[in-house]
Amino acid sequence: MTLAIRSVLICSLAGLMIASAPASAMQREPAYASARATGAVGEKIDGYLGFTGAPAAALRAVVDDINIRRKASYADRARAAGVTIEEFGFTQGCLLIARTAPGEKYQSPDGSWQTRGSGPAVLDPRCPTAR
């Protein structure tokens, strides 16, 4: 009896973990998610979000909030690693640009906005992922 209960518990826990993994990967606000998909915002080289055109006030507020929270996380991680916030932000930017989905915008090393195609993104030569 106890064995059956235990196995049911373990199974349900495992099921929860499997179910929660993809959900946590897509926890973006709808306004932010649609702005990414339409290319209104893009990933910059410095690890922050940028506007590819003139943004609506509501979108600006959402993106500014995300950038502030990004900077706070960079500050924490940079302090832990003993580097500057800019260095950490740059590394984060390399990763975020490399992981853009096809159709999303990113800043290329020359500063221009590019649309991610099916191939790899054009990364800054200083990026650790661009070897």
Added chain:
Amino acid sequence: MSLDRLMIHDRQTDRRSGWQSAREDRLDPAGSRPDPWIVYARRAALALSCATAAMAQAGCVTVNAPSEPIVIELNVNIKQEVLYRLVAAAEENIEANPEIF
């Protein structure tokens, strides 16, 4: 003559005048003129040492240091090392804060 001049020059340039004079006093006690033979012996010894130094130099292989300083560029590699170490932390950051990335 040249040796005399050298010795005079040597005394003039020696800034430790107190030590110099004390040594002179010990070698040449006050009131007595130095024995000329001692002076000749000193000069001969100096000339001999100069000659042996010149001979030693002639037999040596001379190695010239480069005129420009040797500079090793390490900044780029250190920067790269730091960035590679940060990638793991950046990946962790995305997993910990999925809503802002």
